[in-house]
Amino acid sequence: MTGFRLADGGGPVVIPDFGHGTACLRHNHWFCKSWVADNWGDTLQPALVQHIYLTLLAVGIGFAISFALALLAFRFRFLGPPFGALGDVVYCLPSIALFTILLPITGVGVTTIVIPLTAYTLFVLYPNILAGLRSVPADVLESARGMGLTRTQTFWRVELPLAVPAIMAGLRVATVATIAIATVAAFLIHYGLGAPIFDALEHPDIFRTELLAASVLAILLALAADALLALLQRALTPWSRIR
């Protein structure tokens, strides 16, 4: 069986000692508890922390850019369609290609991972923010004007708060997707939870315990982030709980 081929290895590769390890490791079982316990501190935990860092960076920058773009398209309606089309094009570009092309330009580092990840968040965040802002009913805006609110006050006190559910829904999808896509980047750059996944795949027989442990960590991280953002959404929109 052939292992995975990496374009550029880099980083320390943890090779399980099938000859001398426990029986579980020698037989390459799906989950060896002892290996996970022994390698939590030096492999899995750092990878998890790196993965969280990547996600925060990509989603944070992506949110700032999307918000600015959505504000522009909200203010100047004619910008909406071209921005949307651009997002469609970016979404259709495969992540592997973006990572490979950027590598020689931005080097082996976090930047090369974060740029494509950020680009993908734009595709989800921008349309959600814009749709949220545009979804405010006309009669609500009418009453805001009737109350004597200026254009700026209307935005901050009426349109933005009412757009929060749509914005948060976009943020949840973008965060979960970013956590999943970030694992792919490790085929080029040894960083994040993708690193132990590719280490395991590079091994001639595929090191099952490491593959499963790192994959499950990535899935749990995504589900935890989703739950956390759902709680944040509830906290930010107290009015939605009153019926």
Add this chain to the structure above:
Amino acid sequence: MTVASLFIDALRFIPDNAALLLEKAWETAELAFTALGIAMVIAMPLGLWLGHRHRGLFLALGASSIGRALPSIALIGLFIAWLGVGFWNVTAALVILAIPPLLTNSYVAVDGVDRDAVDAARGMGLTERQILTQVELPLGLPLLLAGIRIAAVFVIATATIAGIAGVERGGLGQIMVNPVTYARSGVLAAAFCVAAMALATNSLLGLAQHAASRRMAPRA
């Protein structure tokens, strides 16, 4: 090399290697559309039936949030660790990744159909099967097509991962992970081809979706 010249080289790579790119694009299409087809056969009847019964909302929505959280590379890796490298193993992983959006959208498409229309059909004596195929399916078609569109674009982009996984007929992904052989211009050219395939599928299904929603919109 500047970015501009890289783009020009990539655009030159396409006519110079048209036969190779076409062959690899065909392999990617084979992987992607086989997976999409199987996923549709599995997910859509289930989603439509659950939506018709207005049951299993938790399953339909849960599938989509867990589906998004699944890292594609890990899933493909797990299938290869379990079954070995091969066309069908990668296809199986792609099928699992394509099921959530299809299941969710087919559920929502039927579940969201106007209850009055369904009640009227029932009152006219249509069987449950007829209600599903003659009333709910046509009315829910735009959302159903939207689900196919999302799944198709996702599967085409993800099928390139077959290249990293070392599948023999791995398609355009094989070129994309091999800058040593094909140079960066080749990588970029292959990426263009995948993007073009995804965009073409996206706009084709988008047009179908648009046509379906116009046909089903209530006339003024």
